[in-house]
Amino acid sequence: MSLIKDSVKVMITGTSSNLGFNIAVRLLEQLPNDKEITLIVTSRTLPKAKESISEIKNHVKNNIPEKTKLLEFDYILVDFTDMVSVLSAYYDLDKRYKHIDYLFINAAQGVYNGIDWYSATVEVLKNPVDAVTNPTYKLQRTGVASNDNLGLVFQANVFGPYYLIHRVKHLLAKGGKIIWISSLMSHPKYLSFNDLQLLRSPESYEGSKRLVDLLHFASYRRLKEEDGILQYLVHPGIFTSFSFFQFLNPFTYYGMLMLFYIARMLGSPYHNISGYIAANAPVAAALGKTKQSLKVGSACNRSGKEYLKYEEVDTTGKEDVAKYLEDLSKEWDEKLKHQITNSRQK
Template identity: 80%
Template sequence: MSLIKDSTVALITGTSSNLGFNIAVRLLEQLPSSRDITLIVTSRTLPKVKESINDIKQYIHEKIPEKKNKVEFDYILVDFTDMVSILSAYYELDQKYTHIDYLFVNAAQGVYGGIDWKAACVEVLQNPIDAVTSPTYKLQRIGVESNDNMGLVFQANVFGPYYFIHKIKHLLAKDHGKIIWISSLMSHPKYLSFNDLQLLRSPESYEGSKRLVDLLHYGTYKNLKKFGIDQYLVHPGIFTSFSFYQFLNVFTYYGMLMLFYLARFLGSPYHNISGYIAANAPVSAALGKSKQAIKTGSACTRFGKEYLSYEEVDTTGSEDVASYFNKLVKEWDEKLKDQIVNTRQP
């Protein structure tokens, strides 16, 4: 019998990433064994979806075999840099599901161009902890637009997911669903200009997009509460991510890893290194161990014992950001009103 209609439904964007995978397995571990669970895996491509499902199934088999017959998998193909793809994903979910209990917004796309190795060496020599906590030597391309004529990183990491939430709000509201936005340790106000909300002129568009995530959360969570939806803001700390591997060789990768461990040993609480520890804050927030008005971070001791950190955020401009996004939502509702496409191919 299919579990899709009656089970606890969790949707994780970017499930194929290190963090996405670990959010999935930690959630499966911590949900009550009495629950049937439908896990909706997302990616831009079918091979990545299949790989993610196989990896999670293998984890269940090895680590939580008692959940083997409690989990059913589904998938949607969605590209948050393509508004038609987002609409198609909504249409597919709306046809199949009556509710969604958990939505993890794990969007983390950058437009990296490489590493300024000279600057990296200087930063590491001057302050090794800062060099692997708030690096400035990662080069990002400026002015990259999507095919929808929006800032690519802006659309991928913030507006695309926000529009997706707008479309599936009724599914989240049905059974008091929860939204968990994944922000970043580097979402500082200095990375965002209110004259460039789409981050087209920013040399730090990734960090700017995560600052937008922070402000968007604070500008919208109270209104979502009125619909019966709880929204949370978290960050995963610093961990080994696959997104930057193309710019590293075996020596620089292990050099980076060594600096991570050094930073942790010297007292940095955010060098979690492990994707499993990084997923602590997202899953804890989903399961009610956080507050909506505060940012929850994944942290650990120098010996790797995990804990949660609770952080205040400068919310200046959150209402303006929410207003801008809602205006853009209306514009895209109008543009897409006659276009519904199903992404699932036979």
């Protein structure tokens, strides 16, 4: 593979997800045609990376053929719940690139254990819009740690990506952009400062996204002033994600989809349903169309016409979160200082 030396470098974590795929295609649609593009796909496994590349290639060929000759692919194998894998991804990036223009942190792992169907039924009957906007009936396991002895969801969604950024900051310096994908459900109530690794939390996924919010507001000014890196915080609203399909059958899936459309018709701005609409805010941020000082969400009206919705965030505790992650990074710098791996050998 001959990587294009002066191309625009785009790296998307979680490229194989519905949102990751749509971030890729929307960005490719909107980037100008005057420069080559290197799209860096990430995955835990090589077959999945190849599958993602194939799907994006087919979409480009059929929908934006003018980009075909401008586009080149690369892949990075990384498992954010494995710190050696994260370090290996850093070594591969540092070896092959001098600069990364766009880094989308689309990590989204949960430890779901099913659905409390009784609670789900009660919530839908009481308030169908709220039931599919702020659901409390998704069951999550507690106490799940990674092999690195870190909270698994904390590591997958927050610390693993944060540590990668910590390592590749020099590649993003002087103009690179980081886009953190948060969630609509990242309320302060989901995070306890006595449990920052979310090991005791029954809502570890939501707590991880609250940490992402606080991390962004603690760090975006410093990244800009010290490194020339622009960091943005977005959320995709509510859309059809494949991560929860294992707990649904055809009846419950289409029932959920129907409730999404009902919520949209009743005025919910967040039920985008389409992954393409959900990718609006991440791509708009990457292209400099949003503010760093606000969280911006993908939204649409009753007819599905998309727009951006700006939100203010309660940033209480942001410095505590930033210091915790900084200190933890130093610990792992020490633990990993003699560890060198190459992800392409996995």
